[in-house]
Amino acid sequence: MIWTKKDLLGLEYLTKEEIELILDTAESFKEVSTREIKKVPALRGKTAVNLFYEPSTRTRVSFEVAAKRLSADVINIATETSSVRKGETLIDTGKNIQALKADIIIMRHNCSGAANMLARALDISVVNAGDGWHEHPTQALLDIFTLKEKLGKIKGLNVAIVGDIAHSRVARSNIWGLTKLGAEVILCAPEMLLPVGIELTGACISTNIDEVLEKVDAVNVLRMQFERDEGAAFPEQLDYFKKYGITEQRLSKAKKDIVVMHPGPINRGIEMSSAVADGVNSVILEQVTNGIAVRMAVLFLVSQAKDAGR
Amino acid sequence: MSILIKGGRVIDPGNKTDAVLDILIEGSKIAKVAKDIQAPSATEIDARNKIIAPGIIDIHVHLRQPGREDKETVASGTAAAAKGGVTTVLAMPNTQPAMDSVEHIKFLQGIIANDALVNVLVCGTITRGRLGQELSDIVALKKAGAIAISDDGNSIASDNLMLEAFKQAKQAGLLTICHCEDKKLSGQGVINLGFNSTRLGLRGISNESEYKRVNRDIELAEQSGAAVHIAHVSCRESVEIIAKAKKRGVKVTCETAPHYFALTEEDIIDYDTNMKVNPPLRTKEDVAAIKAGLKNGVIDVIASDHAPHTENEKDIEFERAEFGKIGLESGLAISIMELIDTNVLAWPELVRKISLNPAEILGINKGIFSAGGDADVIIVDAAKEFVLEKKKIVSKSKNSPFIGKKVKGLVEYTIYNGKIVYKS
Numbered sequence: 001m002i003w004t005k006k007d008l009l010g011l012e013y014l015t016k017e018e019i020e021l022i023l024d025t026a027e028s029f030k031e032v033s034t035r036e037i038k039k040v041p042a043l044r045g046k047t048a049v050n051l052f053y054e055p056s057t058r059t060r061v062s063f064e065v066a067a068k069r070l071s072a073d074v075i076n077i078a079t080e081t082s083s084v085r086k087g088e089t090l091i092d093t094g095k096n097i098q099a100l101k102a103d104i105i106i107m108r109h110n111c112s113g114a115a116n117m118l119a120r121a122l123d124i125s126v127v128n129a130g131d132g133w134h135e136h137p138t139q140a141l142l143d144i145f146t147l148k149e150k151l152g153k154i155k156g157l158n159v160a161i162v163g164d165i166a167h168s169r170v171a172r173s174n175i176w177g178l179t180k181l182g183a184e185v186i187l188c189a190p191e192m193l194l195p196v197g198i199e200l201t202g203a204c205i206s207t208n209i210d211e212v213l214e215k216v217d218a219v220n221v222l223r224m225q226f227e228r229d230e231g232a233a234f235p236e237q238l239d240y241f242k243k244y245g246i247t248e249q250r251l252s253k254a255k256k257d258i259v260v261m262h263p264g265p266i267n268r269g270i271e272m273s274s275a276v277a278d279g280v281n282s283v284i285l286e287q288v289t290n291g292i293a294v295r296m297a298v299l300f301l302v303s304q305a306k307d308a309g310r
Numbered sequence: 311m312s313i314l315i316k317g318g319r320v321i322d323p324g325n326k327t328d329a330v331l332d333i334l335i336e337g338s339k340i341a342k343v344a345k346d347i348q349a350p351s352a353t354e355i356d357a358r359n360k361i362i363a364p365g366i367i368d369i370h371v372h373l374r375q376p377g378r379e380d381k382e383t384v385a386s387g388t389a390a391a392a393k394g395g396v397t398t399v400l401a402m403p404n405t406q407p408a409m410d411s412v413e414h415i416k417f418l419q420g421i422i423a424n425d426a427l428v429n430v431l432v433c434g435t436i437t438r439g440r441l442g443q444e445l446s447d448i449v450a451l452k453k454a455g456a457i458a459i460s461d462d463g464n465s466i467a468s469d470n471l472m473l474e475a476f477k478q479a480k481q482a483g484l485l486t487i488c489h490c491e492d493k494k495l496s497g498q499g500v501i502n503l504g505f506n507s508t509r510l511g512l513r514g515i516s517n518e519s520e521y522k523r524v525n526r527d528i529e530l531a532e533q534s535g536a537a538v539h540i541a542h543v544s545c546r547e548s549v550e551i552i553a554k555a556k557k558r559g560v561k562v563t564c565e566t567a568p569h570y571f572a573l574t575e576e577d578i579i580d581y582d583t584n585m586k587v588n589p590p591l592r593t594k595e596d597v598a599a600i601k602a603g604l605k606n607g608v609i610d611v612i613a614s615d616h617a618p619h620t621e622n623e624k625d626i627e628f629e630r631a632e633f634g635k636i637g638l639e640s641g642l643a644i645s646i647m648e649l650i651d652t653n654v655l656a657w658p659e660l661v662r663k664i665s666l667n668p669a670e671i672l673g674i675n676k677g678i679f680s681a682g683g684d685a686d687v688i689i690v691d692a693a694k695e696f697v698l699e700k701k702k703i704v705s706k707s708k709n710s711p712f713i714g715k716k717v718k719g720l721v722e723y724t725i726y727n728g729k730i731v732y733k734s
Contacts (some may be wrong), residue, residue, distance in 0.1 A: 090626065112581075114627050117626075195507075196503055197509075
């Protein structure tokens, strides 16, 4: 299996084998972060640019750490202080970064499809760090990586994704990735947070969290994206917590070793209780650690493909 | 000057003609349509194996002048029309300023008199500034030469105001063209609401936002007794509603555009903003209903909804890009491929929908070959295959979703008012 894509835009566009290649590559990179000198020369002399149009700490820093552990130079562009404020178009910004001879643009954008558009317009690699409600491929990859690490496999697992599916790029990427690898995905949310036709992805749907929790091996709890859809209908927060919030009481009926994930940042007391977030089943901080290995793998693979002219 | 078009297949549904005939043009008029015409002094065009039809009448065109000459002008838009075999366009009134007063219409007519390569008819607005608040002086617009009224791009939210508009339009003898969209339902949507909008993470536009307004506008037209023309029908429910209204005798006509039978939402695979149109590309089921509506006569007209936008307005994030695509130059070829070649329509039925029917709906004496009538004629090599290339687009804007597509049916000559305005 050889990686041939210059970009990573979403898991919908990848084959099962390509996803497995990223996971395998991540596994070999994970060890780097445990060394005394946490660095390999794989991307020495390469420049990665973090271009973030939406506020993000976790993902941006994770990419920065990943790139630095591969010895790449990293530049962070905060769009609030750049020419973007002066009305420069996304493609112009991208072409300027390309003209600086950067090798990889890591982009977070509030518009769905922005990474696809940029990747089409540029010769250099584009890694999607989240675009609108569309995809957040590295988040899903690190979720899947963590799950595989915990449970030893993906095929045949039952995985619930709970919460704001409608506005979630994390959900979409997870659905594509998990179903391609042979897991059963169950989406659990109030109807107003389930987007039209989502079952056509191959995922099942339920509105009953207690029934779902009883049968799944893992639950990925989404953040309520209040900030992402002004004026849309959201369930009342306390009511949502009562009906869908993950609590110790609810988990008491689940499998004992159920894996509880959250892409962060958590709204404690809305999506899950603090006790669950900090509890024995929670792998939330391991997800953060694994994010570095997965992003190292992605940066390495797209860079290799670019160099090989594939 | 005389032109003799020899030996083509003349398709003239207004005279129920479909036969190999010659056409003699003298000056700006048709002199004769007959077998073996002899006219030694005329310029002869060999049209053997070609289709000869009345020039296309495109009832839905945005020429953008005045105000957005960077997108299109009367000169560039009519040159694109000529290339596409279109000899009459109805210019939509959402210019800057909008065609909401006698003064603005006179100003545009001045430009048309100087710059237009083909016939340009002017559509006035229903409301001042297309704001849906206060009616335009509809009688004055008619006197100034407006042939129809529309707030295209917007739909009037107030039922009372829309009813009053129909009443005044009826008195003035003007056709009302309705853009049917309930913005409370379509909201911030950018593509059809469905699996594809979910997959791409884009806000959706429901069929409901269109057909509920189609239903309302038909009911209000019926109540007032006015004629109504529904623009750019895209979904199956709209076709059903219009079919029922026609059956009960409402004076309703409608159009669809080539993209609504040639493309579906599934073609927006990689956020191609040239596929972003309003109403949006719908599903396979909707396309089937549009084709059925064309076949059974519920849909009267095919119009381009030619909507030019600059690359600056299209080569950006999908959600931020303008709605609309150009279509004057590709409409006929797409219609041949999608309707004739798939046996949805026979040639005379297609010609009826792009020429005779729009002429009758607008009440103009065109779309038919009659001795002494206007010599608006197209000669088409229906079998000629070619690729739609960006660099060959005549329109100022290049926002076509069909760039790179192999199509069939090349316009060889466009003759308007007895003059050859385009030759391939």
